[in-house]
Amino acid sequence: MANYVSSDAFFLSLSLIWFTQLFWIIDQPTNKLILLNAIILFIAFTVRYNALFYPLIAIVALFQGRHKTLHKIGGIAISFILIGIFITYSSNKYKKLTGHRQFTPFTGWQTANNALYAYRYVDSSKRHSVPKRYQQLDQMVRTYFDTTRDTKKNPQESLMASTVYMWDERSPLCIYMENQFKKDSTAGPFKKWATVAPLLSDYGGFLIREYPKEFIKYYLAPNAIKYYAPPVEFLSQYSTGVDSVTYIAQVWFDYKSKKLKTHFKDYQVKSLDFLPILTGTMNFVLFFSLISFITLKGYKQYVKLNHGMLLVVTLWLVNFGFSVFASPIALRFQLFPILVSFSFSVFLMEYLIKSANGIKIEDKNTQISDTLTNTGDVIVNPNF
Template structure:
């Protein structure tokens, strides 16, 4: 069900697989649980792919992958000097030419402030991005094609183009996309949540019907559409990531896993979630707060559990230190009385 909402759930079976491994269940039940999960996701993938094939004539699960991969690659490709550009395959030459032209005409960041953004999503959604311009050029003779059909039809080529750029310029991709995106994972930016309803005081017909609004005009409890209440989240998230890391290290060093086996199992899942989500998030798409709320809630919850463990450990040591001197005094008093 979560997979039908957002494709981040694609890695959830990995977490489920780990939970099944450490669970005290029969092998048959574990296997059935894993196979059922994969079967449900597989059916959804098959259904969605067939629908896109019917629409575009191309079998693909989600066009979003192609657009995302091309977008991510361009954030590295724009730092490749024209003199060092490698030859591209013939079928990719047209879009590559449009991309290089775009980069050459947007060097002035004062006139093009969007080019100052690092590891963002501008190239996916901006109407003047080279990817959007290429899509429109491919359908300039077909005014009846829907926006979904245009978007989905060019996605496979964009995927090949993005994959080609990443393979040809791996150092630039690591330096200008992966590393900045990894830093965002430490403290996710507020991004679109900075403004309520993206700063617009009205919605379209689809949104009005979907949310059953009485009118297209919307209201906010803030004095304007700027949301400042979330500004503390990046700092809070970064702090809790550090707290979680050192709490886990302390839990291991103090051998808390021997005293609290259930907490140990929970931490195995938390660490697995953190690592898998980190890898998926950094490689797949630019990181933003709205995508990381679930991992943040889990990390924060277990951070407090570990802090409780550390407080108990510290209290136990103080109790031992207090009791031992009293025991010595009691022995001395008994000896003196005898």
């Protein structure tokens, strides 16, 4: 993932640092650590908005820690204040650019995209009337659906719960955007994209409310399956399958030629193909290992592992809800919860193996922590 020019690797690193700090906050809480954790969270949020749900996980960690309630509330407040400042700043910038106050145009495009994956299965005879402000866009959408029924000629229409309608220039959303700026040759791509986003958000929300059953069946359900085993997406191709770069990329990276070299026989990257299968397997293992851990009352023997599992379960559930309802699901977006889930699956399996073999389990770390409490030493918990 780090071989691509994107923020994915950086965001993953920040997420792992932030999540690791939560364990320290539970075990060895200090005001400086709480402040640092809030700052890392803020930086992660500015890189990718997936961090929007991170404060919910931080709340769980803070209230497990051994510090005063006032400090817990303060730690939560700092995170929300920093994120609130960034949201306000971004909203004001978009207000100045487009005349509409919005945190991110991506939300509007994503909402409309998700809704269309359900709307295309609504028969014309069962269509509901739409408000006047949506009629032009709605007519373009229905015309597009009627002319792309042949999936052999339009393979993109065979995809389920994808993001084609957001980025494909042939999609009705993109065509509508371009039509709105036919008389304005000065508007750049970013301004066009941001300006139509509020209307797309409202239109997508309208379709979801009008056709909730179709939305659940044709978008949420397929997206939930993708969460179980996230697709590799464009990581399956080196340089997205293109054998050369533009001149500006050549200058920026100081390439001698526009032509790209690769160690693969072609531009297909097959080394990651096993990851969706592994992810699905580990989700299965994590779930049943957790059930066994609870049934065998392992939470009474491994107190600190119990604290960690509470964070992991919270991360898994909140990320599931956010990803399925509001975000495209791809391997690169899910690597953070995948790595965390994999790690704790190993811990749970260790516990089950020891229990099956009659090995006595002691939470030695609790004893060590209690011993060092009065010395002020900082310890590393071997369980993590």
